[in-house]
Amino acid sequence: MSDLAVRTDGLTKRFGKQLAVADLDLAVPRGSVFGFLGPNGSGKTTTIRIVLGLASATAGRVQVLGQDMPGSLSRVLPRVGALVEGPAAYPFLSGEANLRRLDAADRHAPAGTRAQRVAAALDRVGLGNAGGKRVRAYSLGMKQRLGIAAALLVPRELLVLDEPTNGLDPQGTREVRNLVRSLAEDGATVVVSSHLLAEVEQVCSHAAVMRHGRLVAQGSLEDLRSRGRSRLRVLTPDPAVTRAELARLGLGLTPVTADAQRDGHHDTGDERTTDGAAVVLADLPEDAPLPETLAEALVAAGVRLRGFGVVQETLEDRFVALTGEGFDVAQ
Structure with a gap:
């Protein structure tokens, strides 16, 4: 088994003449909380979409949980939970109903435990009392929590959270940070994409820094700090x-x-x-x-x-x- 949950070699993505990701060699250790850091527009979300098979690479190689992507999508994705580019939900349905429909669409999810797992996911993100409310009445922060709950419906080896604290108040931000820590303690690898340095410093063990589509640094936070002058x-x-x-x-x-x-x-x-x-x-x-x-x-x-x-x-x-x-x- 590879000691890396995510690995890219020479990953490159072009949109016409625009170079969005350039020759990226990313290494996410298993069991880490990995901060994927960079200013908005630096190529973080594009990289995540390629890693998850939501976009194709122009060049390079991607491995997730030791399997080549996108060739192993059907074997890898059931072991991966993700929140990418904000949550999507049916606004006329309740949060609980949205999660039930999403879980029913997962052929790997056991139907017999659906109700219990949906309730547990809502409780874990602090929506236990709002699960019956229609999503159109949710605040942005509540929708963000619902998206994270969707990623937690079944146990995951890898969780990829793109700007997970977007729209949350300070209390909600602290709760999400505690949730990320608990997921890592349970054995999952968590990738947190963010432009918030404080978020990465408080929850992550490792980090990578992007700039204009290029990787400018990666390693443990301790190592990155030690390189300072x-x-x-x-x-x-x-x-x-x-x-x-x-x-x-x-x-x-x-x-x-x-x-x-x-x-x-x-x-x-x-x-x-x-x-x-x-x-x-x-x-x-x-x-x-x-x-x-x-x-x-x-x-x-x-x-x-x-x-x-x-x-x-x-x-x-x-x-x-x-x-x-x-x-x-x-x-």
Whole structure:
């Protein structure tokens, strides 16, 4: 058995002259909660549709649960649950009736347990008391929950959730995150496609980052965090002397961070904070001197230190550097 739930090799998709996905090598470990992250329009949903057999690839190879796709669709899809591009339901039927009809269309689903499984799926997504209400009266968040319930009607080895918290209030978002965690604890592999960095950080063990149809990074979240840069942050009324000494020590100066700008600090030469101090930042390579050595050298050069420390590049900083675009970090 492959240790990957999803694998693509050289996956490419073109729509006419537009290249939507380019030479994608994706590796989703079994048992992981895998965040598929990228700005809107980066190629995430197109990739998911190809993986699930809903669209054809222009080139490349796809394997799901160890089987080649789309040749093994009939064997693989009964083991996969998915919510892609928003839920679809009959608005004039109740949520429960929609799930019953969907389950009846699945020839692999046992009819004898349908009522119990539908009720359990509704309860699991917090719709137990709204199952009898017509879907046209559902809010967007309730429809999203119903779509997730549809993916949970039978046990699944792989769940693919495209923007699962879309339309949910903060409480609903927390509930979906807890649900994703519980599904992984039950042994399923869960792929969560999102443009929300906070969602990925809070529930995922692994992630891949897309940009303009290309994969720019993937791995465990711990590994992605460890690739971030370390920076020296110095608060001083002597920025010119500080820059000169750091340059002498071979450290590359960097622009001030957004956090420092929000704090009113500037690293622009003669611009100062209200108390006459400025922030100077410098990248720290792996072979940089120890922080205490740097502090000692700055003091010896006549720098008056009002603040000194090493800051690690955040996951948000890392992803923005990879994509060149921002991510929504809160729901």
